[in-house]
Amino acid sequence: MTATAAPLSTDSPWHFALVGTPNSGKTALFNALTGSRQKVANYPGVTIERKAGLLQTPAGRSVNLIDLPGTYSLRGRSPDEEITRDVVLGRLASESAPDLLMCVADATNLRLAMRLVLELKRVGRPLMLVLNMFDLAQRRGVKIDLARLSAELGIPVVTAIAVRRNGTEELLRRMDEIADAHLAAPGENTWRPPTASDLRAAQREADRIIATAVAMPARPDTLTSRLDAVLLQPVAGLVILLALLFVMFQAVFAWARPLMDLIQAGFDSLGVIAHDALPEGLLQSFIQNGVISGVGSVIVFLPQILILFLFILLLEDLGYMARAAFLMDRIMGSAGLHGRAFIPLLSSFACAIPGIMATRVIDNKRDRLTTILVAPLMTCSARIPVYTLIISAFIPDRHVWGWVNLQGLVMFGLYAAGIASALGVSAVAKYFFWNEHETPPFMLELPDYKLPRVRSVAMGLYTRAKLFLKRAGTTIFSMMVLIWFLASFPRPPAGATEPAINYSLAAIIGHALEPVLAPVGFNWQINVALIPGMAAREVAVAALGTVYAIEGGKEAAAQIGQALANKWTLATALAVLVWYIFAPQCASTLAVIRRETGSWRFMAITFAYMLALAYAASFITFHVAVALGAG
Amino acid sequence: MAKNGHSLNGHAHLPLGRAPCGFSGWIEAIEVREGGGGLSPAEIENRLLELGFVEGAHVEILHEGVFGRDPIAVRVNNATIALRRHEAMAILTTADRPA
Numbered sequence: 001m002t003a004t005a006a007p008l009s010t011d012s013p014w015h016f017a018l019v020g021t022p023n024s025g026k027t028a029l030f031n032a033l034t035g036s037r038q039k040v041a042n043y044p045g046v047t048i049e050r051k052a053g054l055l056q057t058p059a060g061r062s063v064n065l066i067d068l069p070g071t072y073s074l075r076g077r078s079p080d081e082e083i084t085r086d087v088v089l090g091r092l093a094s095e096s097a098p099d100l101l102m103c104v105a106d107a108t109n110l111r112l113a114m115r116l117v118l119e120l121k122r123v124g125r126p127l128m129l130v131l132n133m134f135d136l137a138q139r140r141g142v143k144i145d146l147a148r149l150s151a152e153l154g155i156p157v158v159t160a161i162a163v164r165r166n167g168t169e170e171l172l173r174r175m176d177e178i179a180d181a182h183l184a185a186p187g188e189n190t191w192r193p194p195t196a197s198d199l200r201a202a203q204r205e206a207d208r209i210i211a212t213a214v215a216m217p218a219r220p221d222t223l224t225s226r227l228d229a230v231l232l233q234p235v236a237g238l239v240i241l242l243a244l245l246f247v248m249f250q251a252v253f254a255w256a257r258p259l260m261d262l263i264q265a266g267f268d269s270l271g272v273i274a275h276d277a278l279p280e281g282l283l284q285s286f287i288q289n290g291v292i293s294g295v296g297s298v299i300v301f302l303p304q305i306l307i308l309f310l311f312i313l314l315l316e317d318l319g320y321m322a323r324a325a326f327l328m329d330r331i332m333g334s335a336g337l338h339g340r341a342f343i344p345l346l347s348s349f350a351c352a353i354p355g356i357m358a359t360r361v362i363d364n365k366r367d368r369l370t371t372i373l374v375a376p377l378m379t380c381s382a383r384i385p386v387y388t389l390i391i392s393a394f395i396p397d398r399h400v401w402g403w404v405n406l407q408g409l410v411m412f413g414l415y416a417a418g419i420a421s422a423l424g425v426s427a428v429a430k431y432f433f434w435n436e437h438e439t440p441p442f443m444l445e446l447p448d449y450k451l452p453r454v455r456s457v458a459m460g461l462y463t464r465a466k467l468f469l470k471r472a473g474t475t476i477f478s479m480m481v482l483i484w485f486l487a488s489f490p491r492p493p494a495g496a497t498e499p500a501i502n503y504s505l506a507a508i509i510g511h512a513l514e515p516v517l518a519p520v521g522f523n524w525q526i527n528v529a530l531i532p533g534m535a536a537r538e539v540a541v542a543a544l545g546t547v548y549a550i551e552g553g554k555e556a557a558a559q560i561g562q563a564l565a566n567k568w569t570l571a572t573a574l575a576v577l578v579w580y581i582f583a584p585q586c587a588s589t590l591a592v593i594r595r596e597t598g599s600w601r602f603m604a605i606t607f608a609y610m611l612a613l614a615y616a617a618s619f620i621t622f623h624v625a626v627a628l629g630a631g
Numbered sequence: 632m633a634k635n636g637h638s639l640n641g642h643a644h645l646p647l648g649r650a651p652c653g654f655s656g657w658i659e660a661i662e663v664r665e666g667g668g669g670l671s672p673a674e675i676e677n678r679l680l681e682l683g684f685v686e687g688a689h690v691e692i693l694h695e696g697v698f699g700r701d702p703i704a705v706r707v708n709n710a711t712i713a714l715r716r717h718e719a720m721a722i723l724t725t726a727d728r729p730a
Binding site: 072073075077109110111112115194196199200203204207216224225228232233234235237238322325326327329330331334339364441442443444445446447448 | 667670673675676677678679680681682683685686687688693694695696697698699700701702704708709710711712713714715717718
């Protein structure tokens with residue numbers, strides 16, 4: 001077909017679906033094929049991510065490609081896998097039935113994928129097999145007779161290298177060919193949920209096909225086995241895992257500092273420019289104190305969040321996350337958690353929302369609920385602003401034992417307290433709510449190690465940064481406007497002697513809460529900051545800045561820390577830190593819990609227990625600190 | 632069918648859940664005797680099969696956890712699967728290559 005004659009692109013686009021086992025590199029292939037033209041949304045009524053994107057074949061056809069959740073079979077053991085099954089079978093009303101199924105397989109590890117291909121064949125839809133990571137297979141000496149494989153399976157077989165530039169050219173070219181030849185007539189659907197004997201027969205057939213078409217190297221991937229000899233060594237493996245986490249948290253603080261200073265300086269000078277450009281008055285105060293310093297004090301944490309996600313993405317792409325689950329299985333199991341809960345809980349360090357959504361990999365309902373219950377206790381990145389601010393204001397910046405930064409150590413302690421309380425709560429939940437509950441099976445494929453690709457990590461980071469900035473631009477911005485409004489109105493009466501904020505709505509609310517929160521050492525300014533903090537924890541910092549900046553008539557929120565150090569006692573500072581370990585200070589997390597569990601009651605339980613823990617722990621901390629002379 | 636053998640010397644019907652780290656052998660049978668974690672024995676059998684634990688496959692225990700030597704990482708033909716010894720009890724193995 002010539003380039004000038006491409007009328008097909010005006011037709012309605014084809015619908016192709018990517019299916020594959022976990023670790024097949026399916027998502028990397030999806031990213032390579034669709035690039036930035038992808039849309040992430042949810043399937044209607046459920047919170048399973050629907051990833052779709054548009055691509056153009058060389059012949060000019062538009063293809064709507066959908067990336068289905070990874071699965072070993074169509075049996076639908078979890079909500080994710082049910083989506084895959086229903087889309088593949090064309091049962092999902094909201095989704096057009098795929099015109100072509102593209103089964104993605106890791107070319108170095110074909111055995112389980114081959115069984116899936118045989119199962120997919122029974123669906124009767126046009127099907128092709130994509131051998132991904134073909135370069136790796138060749139380098140390792142895996143010899144695949146493509147023609148033979150295609151003949152044995154009776155479907156087209158195409159190779160691809162998702163992570164290499166131009167690695168999908170062959171695939172795109174073949175898409176046109178295959179579309180011409182095969183898309184005409186879907187066959188009969190003879191799929192039914194496979195029984196144990198079906199699975200056995202299919203795996204034998206798959207093994208037979210592999211034996212005829214694939215020659216494996218004598219030795220398996222030696223790099224993976226050499227790395228695992230150390231990383232999965234019973235004792236050393238755990239030590240390395242803990243060391244890795246420790247380095248991760250130190251890095252979040254040490255590496256991010258210069259960038260954060262730069263962003264802070266940028267917003268400060270922006271504030272000064274606005275101040276000089278605008279006439280004295282309400283608008284000036286709104287733009288400078290409400291908008292610029294408010295949003296700036298949140299955006300300044302972008303570097304820390306990106307560094308944390310960088311670690312998580314690298315470990316995931318490397319293939320280490322499954323190993324971490326393996327190492328942690330028994331430890332987590334003793335606290336009533338599933339080994340698979342490790343990954344959702346680790347993601348919760350970045351943000352509880354993706355963490356709670358990641359619990360979908362846990363197919364047992366009770367395990368999933370326990371994990372959701374404790375995920376908000378893992379110290380999410382939104383707490384970092386609060387912690388950093390208070391720590392830098394109250395904890396001296398010096399070294400203990402020669403090399404450990406005391407501020408970093410306190411931070412580590414706060415993280416450790418979060419983890420310990422999560423384990424404690426899940427153990428209690430296991431004991432009281434479902435004590436007859438048996439430990440569910442832990443079965444997980446440990447993929448070969450792969451060098452993370454810059455492009456895929458960069459893409460992941462970009463998505464996270466975009467989400468964070470979007471949040472800063474919407475939720476956080478509107479909260480800042482609200483807090484500024486509360487702190488500025490009503491205006492003080494003429495001839496008022498006290499600072500303006502003392503006459504405001506914020507002061508009224510803060511004072512109203514005083515009887516409840518005074519026992520934990522909070523003053524009314526903290527009470528005011530807690531309210532917008534419900535929308536997003538990090539806003540509390542900016543809110544404190546606004547409250548104190550307006551109170552003192554001071555312009556720069558950069559000195560929040562200084563202001564706090566003058567106005568709070570150490571006991572109050574510690575009580576606030578401890579409050580934030582537990583407090584259910586995030587409306588979006590509560591909303592996602594409600595959505596994921598489908599239960600208002602479960603959300604209320606989460607909220608209540610966290611609030612109770614926060615109050616009790618702050619109370620104890622405050623009074624112990626006062627007793628020790630820090631009041 | 633295979634009896635649930637108890638010989639620990641590496642011959643006939645050693646359940647993989649009882650095999651030491653480094654054990655290498657072949658799967659004789661998958662026999663799930665009890666369910667677990669709210670799953671029926673049939674479901675556990677299906678999951679084992681889906682991860683490639685079928686009769687005749689070669690298995691080797693590559694790694695084990697520090698507490699109770701659990702879980703184990705098993706090389707099944709060409710893939711590595713992590714599972715607990717409890718579920719691995721259903722995988723009956725033999726050290727001799729099957730005919």
